[in-house]
Amino acid sequence: MKVFKFGGASVKDKAGVQNLLAVLKTTGETELVIVVSAMGKMTNSFEAVVSNYFNNQSEVKASIASIYDFHHVIMMELFANPSHPVFAKVISYINNLNQFLETNKSKQHAFVYDQVVCTGELISTTIISFYLSEQGVKNRFLDIRNCIKTDANYRDANVDWEVTQKKIVSEINTKEITITQGFISAEKDHNLTTTLGREGSDYTAAIIGYCLNADSVTIWKDVPGVLNADPRHFKSPQLLHHISYREAIEFAFYGASVIHPKTIQPLQRKEIPLYVKSFYSPLDAGTCVGKGVTLDPMVSCFILKKNQVLISLSSLDFSFMMENHIGEVFKLLHLYKMKVELIQNSAISFSVCIDNKYNRLDELLSKLREKFRVKWNENVTLYTIRHANPEEILKLVNNRNVLVKQESRGTVQLVIKE
Template sequence: MKVLKFGGSSVASAKNFAKVVEIITKATEKDVCLVVLSAVQGTTDALIEVGRDAEKGNEEFREKIKLIEDRHFEIVRNLIPISQQSAILSFLKKRLNELESLCEGVFMLRELTARTLDRIVSFGEILSSNILAAKLNSLQIENIWKDTRELVQTDSKFGFAAVNFEATNLQIKDFFNSSNSKLFIVPGFIAADASGATTTLGRGGSDYTAAILAAAVSAKVLEIWTDVSGMMTADPRLVQTSRNIQHISYQEAMELSHFGAKVIYPPTIQPVMNKRIPVWIKNTFAPEDFGTLIEAETTLEKEAIRGISSIGKISVLSLEGSGMVGIPGFSKRLFDSLSRGHINVVLITQSSSEHSICVAVEEKYSSLAKEIVDSEFVYEISVGKIEPLKIENDLSILAVVGENMKNHPGVSGKMFGTLGHNGINIHAIAQGSSERNISAIISSKDVKKAINALHEEFFSGGEKQVNIFLVGIGTVGSKLIEQIRQQREYLRQNLRLNLRVVGVANSRQM
């Protein structure tokens, strides 16, 4: 069996749905296929907004539900022949009426619990997956639609539920063993607790749904179809010369996804990694592109690193004081207090002198973290053993990732040397013992410059890029531009120098 997951951009319009159908049709010629669908792009956010408006007593929630209805109806009318629209339109209307009734209750009570919000956002994937099933039926392509709430069982932590894998795997195997269909359609993101209440797996959870199902049925491959052709060596919005990563290991993909690469949802890889099931990231809009294949092992390439990534909006919390030296338990108390505040620690670093410990958290939690930690150490602060928690904001984490780093001495020296040569100050450094990731905390304003400098250092093959801004484009300036154009290939091939004219100006305009 092959599992195919399509993201929200892949089903954002009738035209995109048609591309998805083409991909599925081709896949079912060779394999039994299980298709996992996200909500139509933007729908989950719209549903959250509907719930929040109802909670606030804002009557506009009804108009917003109508907009969701209109968008889905428009997709159906442009996708499915008129003679076959009535059943799916009736289904959509019934589900949207349920949504409105639910929101009316929230509106009356002025209360939106996590459980109710999960129920509200679940409608997105239910609507999109049923539209796909209806389109396939209109083409006389036999398929079975199955509600994932009957397959994936979780605990009752609404909003970010944890999967009960023992019960889930049993339910999935029972269902698929009892069916001989060649094509199954299921909604992603949603699940149910032991009592049948709707839960969700967190934002981006449709990838996770697909991985859970792929692992349970021992699929030969999990394909994640999105709007880009796989993972890149760096964010293409920041680095114009970034290139596609065709092969990458599970561990490298997890590192890159954790540190900001948004192509894949970080927990996705864990279930399939345990079963050594390949994950193939493909582009719905360019299906012939190779994409990125994530496997247990990849052939070691000559590059020391596989990719560069970053996370923005980070705060660094520093706990310092001579009273910490040689006294066990300070780190435990720090992390326990942050845990009680439900604050996730992104990065940890500590000096060998034990005089200080630094942790990185999301910037939005920095004030809460200071309040919690200062309260935890109120006695030690009052007697001068340690100082009040220090906070630095407007920071980002820069991560260089590569399985092959351990075979290339000097990677960290090259990384920090490059940052130093470009005048980029490092606030903190961390590296795991696996030598798969080197992370540095830098100022957010330096991220673009840092990533471009590192990408040039590690991926240019020794080629140096020089950007030229030319002021004065008269006779001399014009001749210089012509010389650069004529000599560009010679400079690149013989001197490994890439000259780029990035801007020109004269006395009148720039």
């Protein structure tokens, strides 16, 4: 059996859902688990509901209504008949969401986030499951929260692999087509919804592939495969035909958006190949991540992360930045949920480039100022270049304001103030 994953961009409208069906017909796969994200930019819309819930209660109902309207348009285009059972099912999800927001007592943002945002995946998979059935593709709808069990680390939950494997093996029939959700899971003790981190649908596909010993996992995207650079920021990027597991983990670690950081590890453990293909051209080879050569073709690869923060620290008394100082800094970075992208230190200074994804920078800086001299730059861009050559680095720098340059074997990183 195989695992297919379709992201939000691939099912953003009627044409996208119809194209998913076309991919299934073209590939001819019948022993399949299909993992689907929320439609289009719906995760952003559900995040707006969470924001309104905490900050602007008067807008909550309107933000939920706009979400239903978006899905209602797609359902009318796919099913036409408003008495079709898909409409009642989607309304039940909306009613459950409203009921949760009316009765919830928790003020924990991450908890509320997970209970709300999961609705996007439940709605998208319900619509797709009903549509495939209408088109003669027999399938089983599965709420993946019944299978993937985690701790209670909301918004970035850790999988309990032993429990999860048992449930996936018992719940999924590998001889049929199963439709299920990416990104969402459930806390194992109280069965409350958790999520696996933003863009976690790829990880869901990898978890299922690992637990079922799948022949392969395929991520369907609107690009021909993994490119050596983001086409939004670099001209004429090249398609990478093959990437080794190790190289893919490096890409993901440095922030390549086409592969989720946690996706590769479970697949590598069982040597399950990961394919990244275009849902517009399903018969094209795309990119294979697996055993074999490091990179084919062997070209420089550029990874770009915008809106980063560079913090530079030194001790108040100009003493050496020793292990105890650095250890304390890392404890604070962990406490305030800052993802570390680059570190650099000298005898009396320590610099760190971070991703302030939870918007807790002011709290962190306030705490750091208690023990360190603190300087920082916001909205910097971090470039990571794998297998770079000097000419390409010179061309990239091109008189720009480079705040930090760090070079190790095979990798160059630049923090640039745009």
